[in-house]
Amino acid sequence: MQIHIVTRGQSLNGIAQAYNTTAAEIIQTNEIQNPNQLVVGQAIVIPIRGRFYWVQQGDTLYSIGQRFGVSAQELARINQISLERPLTIGLRIYIPETEKRAVESNAYIEPRGTSVSANLVQAAREAAPYLTYLGPFSFQIQRDGSLREPPLNNLPQIARQHNVTLMMAITNLENDQFSDELGRIILTNTEIQNRLLENIVQTARRYGFRDIHFDMEYLRPQDREAYNRFLRKAKNRFNQEGWFLSTALAPKTSAEQKGRWYEAHDYRAHGEIVDFVVIMTYEWGYSGGPPMPVSPIPQVREVLEYARTEMPSRKIMMGQNLYGYDWTLPFVQGGQYAKAVSPQQAIQLAATHNAVIQYDEDAQAPHFNYTDENQKEHKVWFEDARSIQAKFDLIKELDLRGISYWKLGLSFPQNWLLLNDNFQIEKKS
Numbered sequence: 001m002q003i004h005i006v007t008r009g010q011s012l013n014g015i016a017q018a019y020n021t022t023a024a025e026i027i028q029t030n031e032i033q034n035p036n037q038l039v040v041g042q043a044i045v046i047p048i049r050g051r052f053y054w055v056q057q058g059d060t061l062y063s064i065g066q067r068f069g070v071s072a073q074e075l076a077r078i079n080q081i082s083l084e085r086p087l088t089i090g091l092r093i094y095i096p097e098t099e100k101r102a103v104e105s106n107a108y109i110e111p112r113g114t115s116v117s118a119n120l121v122q123a124a125r126e127a128a129p130y131l132t133y134l135g136p137f138s139f140q141i142q143r144d145g146s147l148r149e150p151p152l153n154n155l156p157q158i159a160r161q162h163n164v165t166l167m168m169a170i171t172n173l174e175n176d177q178f179s180d181e182l183g184r185i186i187l188t189n190t191e192i193q194n195r196l197l198e199n200i201v202q203t204a205r206r207y208g209f210r211d212i213h214f215d216m217e218y219l220r221p222q223d224r225e226a227y228n229r230f231l232r233k234a235k236n237r238f239n240q241e242g243w244f245l246s247t248a249l250a251p252k253t254s255a256e257q258k259g260r261w262y263e264a265h266d267y268r269a270h271g272e273i274v275d276f277v278v279i280m281t282y283e284w285g286y287s288g289g290p291p292m293p294v295s296p297i298p299q300v301r302e303v304l305e306y307a308r309t310e311m312p313s314r315k316i317m318m319g320q321n322l323y324g325y326d327w328t329l330p331f332v333q334g335g336q337y338a339k340a341v342s343p344q345q346a347i348q349l350a351a352t353h354n355a356v357i358q359y360d361e362d363a364q365a366p367h368f369n370y371t372d373e374n375q376k377e378h379k380v381w382f383e384d385a386r387s388i389q390a391k392f393d394l395i396k397e398l399d400l401r402g403i404s405y406w407k408l409g410l411s412f413p414q415n416w417l418l419l420n421d422n423f424q425i426e427k428k429s
Helices: 012-018 023-030 061-068 072-079 118-130 155-161 180-188 190-207 221-239 267-273 297-310 343-352 385-398 413-422
Strands: 002-005 043-046 051-054 092-095 101-109 133-136 139-141 165-171 209-215 244-249 276-279 316-321 324-328 339-341 358-360 365-371 377-381 402-406 423-425
Touching: 002 051, 002 385, 012 023, 023 043, 023 413, 043 385, 043 413, 051 061, 061 072, 061 092, 072 092, 101 118, 118 133, 118 155, 118 413, 133 155, 133 209, 139 190, 155 165, 165 190, 165 244, 180 190, 180 221, 190 209, 190 221, 209 221, 221 244, 221 267, 244 267, 267 276, 267 297, 276 297, 297 316, 297 385, 316 385, 324 343, 339 343, 343 365, 343 377, 343 413, 365 385, 385 402, 385 413, 413 423
Parallel strands: 101 133, 101 402, 101 423, 133 165, 139 165, 165 209, 209 244, 244 276, 276 316, 316 402
Antiparallel strands: 002 043, 051 092, 324 339, 324 377, 358 365, 365 377
16 A cells, blocks of 8 residues: 655546556545545555655665565565666655564444444444454443443444454443542442442353453542452453453553553553553543644653553554544633544545645644634644554554554544555454
């Protein structure tokens, strides 16, 4: 696959010609909604085997090969050029496909109300071929140890059809907020705890869940060890069923990091107890905060590099957002909240308002500004092919288990194209 960045005056026909493909193929694979009004700075995935690279100042076949994991000798052979002769700036070099590494992938899906919407059902069907796990969010713990179930409809059937393992995401949510008091009750009351574990087992058997996933957030710091003990107990019980156990963790950068979100999450203990963890490496830019990238790569890297000091890298799944935010300016803390937008919606906004998409090389994230019909200024940070490829490169570099998406329902077709191009997705039979 090739990532192409639209420049001023380019058309899809011209872009297709440059890569020996067709405009129709590019439109279909990228689900392009603005084929006659491309946005300057828009990232497009070109559906070809391998990729092309244009020689820049200082490049050699050896440096290019090292960058893409191909030998200089192979590049010279395929491109029919001399191994020793200096390269001409601007020369197009074909980079062949390399062997794919196997990873696991997960996607949460959050039905609202009493049934799964048609949009979410379709999103689950489209994503399932690229998933190891599918996690309906969420089974909410009640204070008596029972569970409040989300609507599932035919999600279990979709998972079975595509050999996707159902992940039972269990939370301490009460009234749409994570509750430290609910956490305290579950983690310190043995009778209620045992009842909860039995209810989990019965529910998982009924629907066919094979990964039990605890996302317990904003726990009291003093319940840190109680949470660890609970996980050990849960692991012993679920081992009897042959199930996996996983947890969601706040994005920490040190063992003693302060704050309600962090202190009860013990990276080292979770790494020892559970089969894998999902680290929530997103929401630096969030709806109630100032405009900034949702998952800037320096911050994501810092969290993951710390995590690797506490647990095996192959137990770590990097969290990844499938959305961005549209902020109204000027930003006022506690004022109007930013609106979540899918990558597809962001491109449409830029096209509608004739905005130019910029790319922050440090954060590895696209962004743009526009003025709405009420003359209000806006700032949009979102995800595109470049930013997701940067995350895939980080997974390879840090030798992680894989990636976990929050959440299905916001369209980002380029993500699935590139995920499939970069990795072989493991399925649990």
